[in-house]
Amino acid sequence: MPRSDARSGRLARVLTFRRRGPVIDIDALYRSHAGMIFRRVLRFFPDDAEAEEVVHEVFMRAMEKQHTFRGDASPSTWLYQLATRHCLNRLRDLRRRRETLALNADLPWLRPSAARDQEATMLLSQLIDQLDEEALLICTLYFVDGMSHAEIARVVGVSRRTIGNRIDDARHRMRAAAGVVG
Amino acid sequence: MSAGDRFDREGHPTELTIARVLADELTLDGALATHFESCPACRDALDAARRFDRERALSPPPALRASPTPGRGRWVPLAIAAAAAAVVGVLLLRPAPEGDGFRLKGGLALTLVADDGGAQRAVDDGDPVRAGERLGFRVQHAAGGHLLVLGVDGRGETYPCHPQGPAPASEERPPTPRATALDAAVEFDATPGAETIVALLCDGPVRYAEVAPILAAARGETVPPLRAGCRQDAVWLRKAAP
Missing domain, CATH: 1.10.10.10 (Winged helix-like DNA-binding domain superfamily/Winged helix DNA-binding domain)
Known part of the structure; x- marks a missing residue:
């Protein structure tokens, strides 16, 4: 099955809106958006293995922060800011700013x-x-x-x-x- | 959102815009389509991102694999319990209130409406339904195609939802950008358990007999793609004991 079609089918179920607010299916979100986040993370961390580790961290963070998802936002937008924020924090934590940042x-x-x-x-x-x-x-x-x-x-x-x-x-x-x- | 905030300050689609296009969250039309047609650099960027997403498969982190996921996965074990639905004739459903569900342009979205003979209510993953209630179907799909809706109960018995009849096959439909009720319904029998309803939208005709065995075999697990190249959406319901 072409990936794009499979992704569309899954994406429609990524978010379920219930009376108590949006509930995010992180597993489905990972399947549909991991590539996008990987691309984003590689901008900050060029090493493939390190970037993959950061992608995992971003999705773990998404699980913790799913209550911050606004119902009117798109999953990509929400994850994009989450990933960018996480990469910047990680750069800070690692104090790589002392090195030549590229x-x-x-x-x-x-x-x-x-x-x-x-x-x-x-x-x-x-x-x-x-x-x-x-x-x-x-x-x-x-x-x-x-x-x-x-x-x-x-x-x-x-x-x-x-x-x-x-x-x-x-x-x-x-x-x-x-x-x-x- | 205005079209302007999809472009960077130099007038090109941002990295986020490209991501949203690839995630089917933005339709590639209007100013975006015009730009990609006229800007080789952006077209190359879009193609490269698409290629990367297709070729670079990441395995989920172990903690994610082990974690309970809200929504559909939560109800999967319930499929072990028996449930059955008997198909009953055609029912024209009154329009139900629009839900606030997240729906994607260009995809297929299935929503369900339960009718207990008096009031109608939208039902979504994990919602309870009762024996004797009728279930109606609403679909939304930006592209036209051949639509088939079918269900499976906890015993693995499948049933056609739309279209119905002795040898059900898909119905050819035009693009349906707004959620629209189908002129069919099923009525639940008394057996408690889980019910899974799947909508399939294909470019060509599809027969119920072709895909029903795949759905039956998937009982108790995440529904796999029933047919290559088709769009698919599914909803899980809990049927309470009478």
Whole structure:
């Protein structure tokens, strides 16, 4: 059976909405979204084995955090922010910021954007130590992924005004610290 | 959500947008389709992501495999208990209230409506039903195709739900973007246990006799794909003792 068709059938049952709220079938979610999360994690952790381990951690985190899923969001959006947040936290925990941080830009599913990648890596390596978890997530989605304020607001679940403020604040920090960002 | 928040600040679909397209959460039409047609780099990115998802199979973490999953899996053991449904004629169901269920564009969604002769209610995975209640079917599918709905009880006995008759076969249907009631129903008998209802939407005709044995053999386990290339959705119900 073509995978896309099988996936569609399973996805329709990934979420069951009951009177008490959405209940997520994590097992089905894993079958349908593990590839997507693997791709996302490889952006931060280029080593295949390490990335697979992180994917597992993300889904374990999804099990713990399923109460945070908003019924009007898509599973991909929810997992995307969960995975990004987890990768950033892991980078922090491992204190890799002390090493040369290099985002994996050479991935076939990423549209080439060398200038942005270079800037993003530089920003991330400096901001990772200065911002709180939410601000770091917002800045990553903005500088690394190039998302619009509107899309970030949808992914993170805060207002566009908050997104703008957080990004402005990050820019100010960067100017103050190194005068790198205009 | 506006179309604008699917594109990055340079005007290309974001990594998340590509992920949502591949997960069937976004339909590849309108501005998105136009962009992919005109941007080779984004088209290559989409193809590469699709290829990666197809070729890189990950095994679930052990803790995930061992964990109880809410929803469908919770009721699978109940299939050991016997349950039976007797097919009864055709019943035109009144439209039921729209549920707030999560449904995907481009896929197939089956929802069920139980009718105890007085009131109708939507029922979903694990919900209880009673002997004597009639069960109606609502389907939603963005693409047209050949639709067959069938069920299996705890004894592994299958029964056609839609269409019915002596040699049931799929019904050819146009795209049905909104949940629509089928003009058929089954009535539950008195045996308590689990019932599984499966909807199948195929590109070509499919006979009940072809797929029913596969469903019967799957009793007590997750329903496998009944036919290659078809879309499939299923709902599990608990039938209470009378």
